[in-house]
Amino acid sequence: MKLVFSIFLTFFKLSPITFGGGYAMIPVIQREIVEGKRWLDEEEVTDLFALAGAIPGAIAINAATFIGHRIAGISGAIAATIGVIIPTFFIVVALSLFYVFFSGHPKVEAAFEGIRPAVVALIVFAAWKMRKSAxxxxxxxxxxxxxxxxxxxxxxxxxxxxxxxxxxxxxxxxxxxxxxxxxxxxxxxxxxxxxxxxxx
Structure with a gap:
């Protein structure tokens, strides 16, 4: 039970800081799951992300589910999935409201101009990290x-x-x-x- 709660907490913490979602999550998940917790090795994470991208649905949620299952079976999959969905849901709702009212603001547009290339950099970095095992x-x-x-x-x-x-x-x-x-x-x-x- 302690492991399952730890999985939930880990993905609950990871979800709000993985801007760009999907493949942009890979370096953050690798750092936490592989290097930090040592629950899985790099090859397993690479395989699971490949599988998550090959099936329908959001890759971030798919990957969390597969990784949770790999660590602690069905209960781990449920914990990881709930952990990654809850913060994202509330953040998306908040940002949607924010975007409706401030989408035309020059500073908001400027912020997005900086976020877009940062997300691209995250994806490129993830691909570079995955190359060693792929x-x-x-x-x-x-x-x-x-x-x-x-x-x-x-x-x-x-x-x-x-x-x-x-x-x-x-x-x-x-x-x-x-x-x-x-x-x-x-x-x-x-x-x-x-x-x-x-x-x-």
């Missing part, structure tokens, strides 16, 4: 490059890119195994167990 060999580097190209030049829907990435990963790893080549998964038994559901 891009681990030539195959994963090529997959990342192809996915980036599909998004940038063909404007492909992110869900399709994720599906293509998943299918190509299964095919490439299977091909490497048949050829007797070493894969990144061979060096990460814990990660393999996670995908096979051994720890769930």
């Amino acid at each position: 891009v681990v060999d030539k195959t994963t580097f090529a997959a990342a490059a192809v996915a980036f190209s599909l998004l940038l030049f063909l404007h492909m829907h992110p869900i399709l890119v994720i599906i293509i990435g998943g299918i190509s990963g299964v095919l490439l790893i299977g091909l490497k195994d048949r050829l007797g080549m070493k894969t990144a998964i061979d060096d990460h038994e814990k990660q393999l167990d996670y995908f096979m559901g051994a720890d769930i």
Whole structure:
């Protein structure tokens, strides 16, 4: 019960300070969950954010639910989800009222001019942090490059890119195994167990 309450409190504290939501939350969550609490390792958080982005719904809430479940099962998922929703709900209501009355104010517009690039910086920083556990060999580097190209030049829907990435990963790893080549998964038994559901 103490762990569940700690999960709730952690996400309750994280939610109001993660401006930009979604991927902008990644560096804050990594610092708190991985480096601070040591509940999960960086690879697990990366996997969970990938999964959260691959399903419908707000990625911040999805990620909180998955991370909570990974730490403490169903009760952890509920605690993390409630923890991340409560502050956000009241902040959104307050900001909506504020925006209605002050949206045209020069200082408010100036503040948004500074917030937008800061959010972009948070997302770029999150991607940089995630690269260590996501891009681990030539195959994963090529997959990342192809996915980036599909998004940038063909404007492909992110869900399709994720599906293509998943299918190509299964095919490439299977091909490497048949050829007797070493894969990144061979060096990460814990990660393999996670995908096979051994720890769930």
